[in-house]
Amino acid sequence: MAAGQRAIAQGQYADAERIFKAAILKAEAFGQKDRRVAITLNQLAQAYAAQGKYVEAEPAYVRALEIYEAVYGERHLDVAATLNNLGVLHRMHGQYADALPLLTRALAIKESLLGPEHPDVALSLSNLAAVYVAQSRYADAAPLYQRVLAIREHSKDSSHQDVVKALGDYAAVLRKLHQDAAAGEVEARAQSLRMMQESRAPGR
Numbered sequence: 001m002a003a004g005q006r007a008i009a010q011g012q013y014a015d016a017e018r019i020f021k022a023a024i025l026k027a028e029a030f031g032q033k034d035r036r037v038a039i040t041l042n043q044l045a046q047a048y049a050a051q052g053k054y055v056e057a058e059p060a061y062v063r064a065l066e067i068y069e070a071v072y073g074e075r076h077l078d079v080a081a082t083l084n085n086l087g088v089l090h091r092m093h094g095q096y097a098d099a100l101p102l103l104t105r106a107l108a109i110k111e112s113l114l115g116p117e118h119p120d121v122a123l124s125l126s127n128l129a130a131v132y133v134a135q136s137r138y139a140d141a142a143p144l145y146q147r148v149l150a151i152r153e154h155s156k157d158s159s160h161q162d163v164v165k166a167l168g169d170y171a172a173v174l175r176k177l178h179q180d181a182a183a184g185e186v187e188a189r190a191q192s193l194r195m196m197q198e199s200r201a202p203g204r
Contacts, residue, residue: 004043013050020044035078038067042082045089054093061086077120080109084124091131103128119158122151126169138176145170164193 001023007016020043027036041064048057065082072079087102107124114120125144132141149166152158167190174183 001040001043004047008043008047008050013047016047017044017051020047033067033070035067035071038064038071038078038082041067042085045085049089049092054089057089058086061089075109075112077110077113080106080113080124083109084127087131088127091127091134094134096131096135099131100128103131116147117151117154119151119155122148122155122166125151126166129169129173133173133176136176138173142170142173142177145173160193160197164190164197167193 001020004016004019004023007013007019020040023040024037024044027034027040030036041060045057045060045064048054048060061082065079065086068076068078068082083102083106087099087106090096090099090102103124107121107128110118110121110124125148129141129144129148132138132144145166149163149170152163152166167186171183171186171190174180174186
């Protein structure tokens with residue numbers, strides 16, 4: 001697992017794929033439904049996805065999800081994370097109807113276990129909103145991006161870049177909804193933050 005993670009960090013995805021396949025065989029020695037198998041399957045799926053091998057990634061995520069649900073039940077953060085990964089995979093593949101229920105379920109689990117203001121909830125909101133944007137459902141995406149922005153602005157764990165991205169996503173949707181005045185205000189806030197970052201950069 002450690003070797004595979006190093007390979008991913010170095011962008012050596014084909015090597016990571018080979019290593020994680022070997023790790024799965026070792027993990028299965030603990031049992032077909034052992035959580036270590038699920039963890040390794042998730043890593044393998046990420047290596048596949050990084051290479052654009054979405055067809056190969058999907059069954060790995062699905063099997064990981066089935067194991068997590070068998071081990072933990074349907075309401076667990078590992079279940080939510082795998083649902084999220086699978087939903088994002090479907091979104092990247094243009095399978096929006098498949099992505100939506102997965103991302104919606106992941107969001108519901110995270111809100112229930114972590115609370116509605118947690119940074120991980122913001123990530124799920126953003127992923128769900130991205131599907132709506134891809135479907136041109138801007139009115140559905142806007143309140144989700146608004147929530148993302150509120151979480152990012154109030155979370156001590158959020159960086160300036162997180163807030164700037166949230167502002168940009170929200171402004172872009174407002175533009176699509178022809179709410180240009182509101183979008184302009186949000187864009188101005190993003191620009192102000194960027195200028196603040198630049199003024200604090202080393203050498204300035």
